[in-house]
Amino acid sequence: MKFNLSYFYYILSLLVLFLNNYELTFIIWLFIAFLTFKLKYSKQIFYIISCYSIIILISFLTEFLFYDNNLYNKVRDLTYLLKPILGLLIGYNISKEFKLNALQYAVKAGVILSFIHLLLVFFAILNHRTLSVSEIREHSGYFNDYEPFVLLLLFFSNSFQIRLTQKQKLTYILIVGTSVFSYLSRTNFLQLILLYLAIKGYFILTARSIKVISLTVIISLIGYFAIYNYNPKRKGSFVDEFLYKVKIIPIEAFKTKINQEDWKDFNDNFRSFENIKTFNQITYGGIQPILTGNGLGSTVDIGRRMQTNDGTIVRYYPALHNAFSTILLKSGIIGIIFYLLSIFTIFKKIKANSKEIFYLNNLIKGSAIFLLLSSWVFMGFYLKLDSKSILIGLLIGYREVLNNHLAKAT
Numbered sequence: 001m002k003f004n005l006s007y008f009y010y011i012l013s014l015l016v017l018f019l020n021n022y023e024l025t026f027i028i029w030l031f032i033a034f035l036t037f038k039l040k041y042s043k044q045i046f047y048i049i050s051c052y053s054i055i056i057l058i059s060f061l062t063e064f065l066f067y068d069n070n071l072y073n074k075v076r077d078l079t080y081l082l083k084p085i086l087g088l089l090i091g092y093n094i095s096k097e098f099k100l101n102a103l104q105y106a107v108k109a110g111v112i113l114s115f116i117h118l119l120l121v122f123f124a125i126l127n128h129r130t131l132s133v134s135e136i137r138e139h140s141g142y143f144n145d146y147e148p149f150v151l152l153l154l155f156f157s158n159s160f161q162i163r164l165t166q167k168q169k170l171t172y173i174l175i176v177g178t179s180v181f182s183y184l185s186r187t188n189f190l191q192l193i194l195l196y197l198a199i200k201g202y203f204i205l206t207a208r209s210i211k212v213i214s215l216t217v218i219i220s221l222i223g224y225f226a227i228y229n230y231n232p233k234r235k236g237s238f239v240d241e242f243l244y245k246v247k248i249i250p251i252e253a254f255k256t257k258i259n260q261e262d263w264k265d266f267n268d269n270f271r272s273f274e275n276i277k278t279f280n281q282i283t284y285g286g287i288q289p290i291l292t293g294n295g296l297g298s299t300v301d302i303g304r305r306m307q308t309n310d311g312t313i314v315r316y317y318p319a320l321h322n323a324f325s326t327i328l329l330k331s332g333i334i335g336i337i338f339y340l341l342s343i344f345t346i347f348k349k350i351k352a353n354s355k356e357i358f359y360l361n362n363l364i365k366g367s368a369i370f371l372l373l374s375s376w377v378f379m380g381f382y383l384k385l386d387s388k389s390i391l392i393g394l395l396i397g398y399r400e401v402l403n404n405h406l407a408k409a410t
Helices: 004-021 022-035 042-064 071-127 131-142 147-155 166-184 186-198 207-230 238-247 263-268 269-285 289-293 323-347 355-378 388-408
Strands: 299-308 315-317
Touching: 004 022, 004 071, 004 388, 022 071, 042 071, 042 289, 042 323, 042 388, 071 131, 071 147, 071 166, 071 388, 131 166, 147 166, 147 186, 147 355, 166 186, 186 207, 186 355, 207 238, 238 323, 263 269, 269 289, 269 299, 269 323, 289 323, 355 388
Parallel strands: none
Antiparallel strands: 299 315
């Protein structure tokens, strides 16, 4: 495939995330969204973006009418809340330029990202002489939600009509698969399972799908109890560190009582601690903050100074790990309703007599389910390193392009 300007924009919007500099990411995403802007959008993408726009409007009006938050915090919040809109627009706009080659470009971009990540892992191990999961992830990246999509697109390349030779397919699977595994991210593994089940059509209610999902749940429970009984150490071997993180999954984001004086309990369950602090701050304020939050620029007082993953020391958190808590803080229950509505709108499928569109419908449905779950533990589209908004925007746009092409062909 020949290089084109749209592909450069697409790659740039993904590569900038490696720098872990949100200000730079926001400027580049805003610039690309502006340069690729279209005059015509489908109802689906318009409704999705409208939901995110309403969340911003609620937070703006709430702050204007009831609060007087710091100007810097308000500008920072605006950039955070705009991120899902920019990502969806970039993916959707560029899909119209890629046309029927959209998935080809998406896969090759994923291979490039994976190769770069593997280099970062190699240098992290070499430079720091460590096999510690936490140290490797600190220096090479904690998470990437783009690569698991690409890995499954490669596995199902025939279903999605992605043109690859057998040698290319196996090589790409090796590169992307190794990179995904190297993140050792529980969220990525959950993402792979959910998207696989979705593509296979197991989220369509049938007798077979009920059996498969039930079997998946049973196997997962057996695996979890085996890990729990093994009792992996928090600071043990390479394998133990990862299994320990798996062990604490059920309580990490749901625990209601946390001992702040026990550093182990506090760190392991910090996401729950954030949620508790946010819920208390909002509910103690009365009806108004419950309905519309504390507005643009609001923060949650954690009660102590903490170091974040990007190295900054903060006490007043403008955003939480949990997207629902973040939206509750900024725009209240009404904002959460519109957030859920945006996810529900992503579920909407296109009816067509085409196997490729059938698989695209399934993949987008799986993406919406994953978005719902990732919003609870990893901020969903609001995560500063999130890239799935770009890919989901691309998938929605590509499905429209393909559907129009098939309609004209008949």
